[in-house]
Amino acid sequence: MVFSIVVIAVTLLYLVLLELSKNIVIGWVVALMAAAIMLVERYMLKKQNIVSRRAKIMTWVAFILVLFVNLIFTRPPIKNVPAVDVKNPQITEVVQVKQGYLRGVYNKDKTVRVYAGIPYAKAPVGDLRFKEPQEPEEWNRVRECNEFGPMAMQTRSNPLIDSLSHILGWHDYQVKFGDEYLEAMSEDCLYLNVWAPETDDKELKPVIFYIHGGSLTTGQSSYSEYRGEDLAKQGVVFVNFAYRLGVFGYYTADDLKAESPNGTTGNYGLLDQIAALKWVRENIEQFGGDPNQITIAGESAGSSSVNALCVSPLTEGMFNYAIAESSGIGAIEPFHTFRSYDVALEEGQKVRDAFGVSSSAELRDVSPWKLVNNGSDQSAMTIDGYAIVEQPYLTYEKGNNHEKALLNGFNAKEADAFLLSTKATADNYVELLAEDLGDQAEEMAKVVPANTSQRDQHFIVDALGDAKGALNTAYSAIWFSYSHYLWNNYLIEQGVPTYEYYFTKKNNILSNYHAGELPYAYGNLWRHPGLYEEEDYELSEIMQKYWVNFAKTGNPNGEGLPNWEMRSSTQDKLIQFDTEIKMVEDPNQEIYKVIDKYQESLK
The missing domain is CATH 3.40.50.1820 (Alpha/Beta hydrolase fold, catalytic domain)
Known part of the structure; x- marks a missing residue:
């Protein structure tokens, strides 16, 4: 009796571990089968009166070994997050953008069209690492935009730790089938998402262009808290997107400045944001959005980025209003997400030292999975003379900022x-x-x-x-x-x-x-x-x-x-x-x- 209780208790705890670690369902099946075999074997040995201490130990060793191997081999796969929480969603009509044709999917009640994973720039990989975003490539077939693109490269927590944080911190953990995977992560991350109201009204709708936060080092456009389904129902077209983070987005070096046709370095993530805004200006009308009625919005580091877009000479005339939540870079010396060029260079040197290289070109040969852990602080924009030309407060003192109205707090x-x-x-x-x-x-x-x-x-x-x-x-x-x-x-x-x-x-x-x-x-x-x-x-x-x-x-x-x-x-x-x-x-x-x-x- 005690043996059975212990086996059942261990199995239940193990199933909890599988759930929190997001292991695939087959892992549950293997665990339950192993437990059943344990109980049957114990019953048979006891019936034959040959339950020795050695047999008990060997049975438990085999059981634990099976559970351990099962935990390893049923680890969650990597895949993109679906655009909507609907099984087999209805697809939209085809939309033509500058690069080709695409179609998305409808939300559950078919009031909102969702187009996820649209490339707004060429993949910033290989020789394009540490360079300004390039125009996206064209495609020939109709592109299926039914899932979010990969999140930008960043340190990823263990799924077990992530689940525990949602239990203990956010209190929002849900046990459900279908979430047994980890979200894809890639250096090829420059994709945006559009939520557009399904309506017979042909009048163009205002656009909210949202920049996610995360200290410029973490975050993804698929995050539930800033999806735009409900705002789209109220008559706006909502856009969010991924941009380069950490060392990929804010690494700074003089040799990169020298090789750039624009003399820029250190603000690649910010330039991605500007490229996404440019893409929206050129294409959003095809989704029912008004390119002349864009509001840029963001929270935390996204709000600091909104502040940067307000002072960048590259964004003049590209948006009307700004929404800024919980951050900004308007101080004489901002307390975070902004740094002097000299400090940016010092942090860039730490990256080269970490990998034993003398040039940024050599860093392009380093695996992104290694480069993401580099021992430096890459969580701030800088004055590159191109995207940002001076301390932001000076731009405000001169009245050269672009926002025509601000909602903030x-x-x-x-x-x-x-x-x-x-x-x-x-x-x-x-x-x-x-x-x-x-x-x-x-x-x-x-x-x-x-x-x-x-x-x-x-x-x-x-x-x-x-x-x-x-x-x-x-x-x-x-x-x-x-x-x-x-x-x-x-x-x-x-x-x-x-x-x-x-x-x-x-x-x-x-x-x-x-x-x-x-x-x-x-x-x-x-x-x-x-x-x-x-x-x-x-x-x-x-x-x-x-x-x-x-x-x-x-x-x-x-x-x-x-x-x-x-x-x-x-x-x-x-x-x-x-x-x-x-x-x-x-x-x-x-x-x-x-x-x-x-x-x-x-x-």
Whole structure:
């Protein structure tokens, strides 16, 4: 009896391991058969009264060996993610773009046409590694665009670790058949996706061109939180895409600058984004989108990229409005996703040193699977003299930025997830602040004290502990919301309409942490059944309408919506997205004054 219980328990735990590791279904069958054989064999040996200690050991060794081999040989395959969560979806009519003919698939209720995996540039492999994106190649047959292209090269976590993070962190893990695979990853990654409303209305629709985040080192266009199905239902054409990341997208070297016809290096990922935007301008009308009514949008590093597109001389006249969520590069010295050319060169040298080469040309012979792990920091854009010609704040001071209106904002607890491993105490609190604020750390510690009893109640500091909570509050402003404070101020001075939000809605998944607003704004709460409540869906409907209205007119307001007041020299309130939607004071105003002093000292 005990033997049977142990075998069943081991088998169940093993099946959980197979599920979390995304092993294919045949692995489950083998495991169950092995367990059944174990039980039958034990029964037969016991019936014959020949159950010796040696027999027991040999039986268990064989069982464990079978399970181990099975785990290895039923590992999840690599494949592209389907464009829609529908088995055998209906295909669309053929669409002609500049490079050839293609067709996509319909969503479940056939209200949205989805075209995934459309190449917008030539594969940046071989001699094209570390070069500007090239025009995509033409094709002859009708291209089936029914699955997302591969994600860009990046470090990939073990699927077991990834599953556990979704259980413990996001709380959104789902047991289901059909997901026993790993998403394809390749250096050949320059593909985009289009979600277009299925409608008899021939009037061209505004376009939202979305840039994913991920510190310029991770991310993929197939991610559920920024798929465009629901926004397309509300009358926009939604586009997202993959671009080169990490060393492939932001490696910098003088020898590459010398070989480039444009004298550029270090911004290949940004140039990919510009190439995708150019492709959309040239082809989106074929999907019902208006090439003259494009809104660029992004979150985190994607928002920093939006900021970069706003100052790049290469994008003038290519879009109208901008949506920026939780980042920007408008500071005198941005705190992340932007660096000086000298620092970029230093990090580039680390890559060459890691592989023992003296030139960038030699790096083109290194396997992408080896190159992705290079011991350097490749998470920032730089001034290359081509895509970005000066510090972005100087472009804003001159009024040479391109956005005609801005919708932007931040979340309540932006930095918390990035500081999980940081040990903050009252003793080291100022020292930790000084890592990004230098001599202004002491003053910041007075504005956001480590001691709760000394802190103004309007600061959101959770129960992580006095010093840790205070550090999270300070760094949420330093790393994320400060950039929006600057961005708004520049546009107010220029007389450009700008609207700012403050997302504080709590929930059972991403809550109001970094990226928590994404499934609300882009209409993807339904992809997480059971984790959001009715009030979340109501907020999501309102946020989607704001985003769509903004893409249409440059003003988020519309009939039946709470009034979102435009920022001005006399109106500095933000709209708070929560169970109640209302205009509120920015909780970080005093923090910004300290960061201003630090930034001014850098001039």
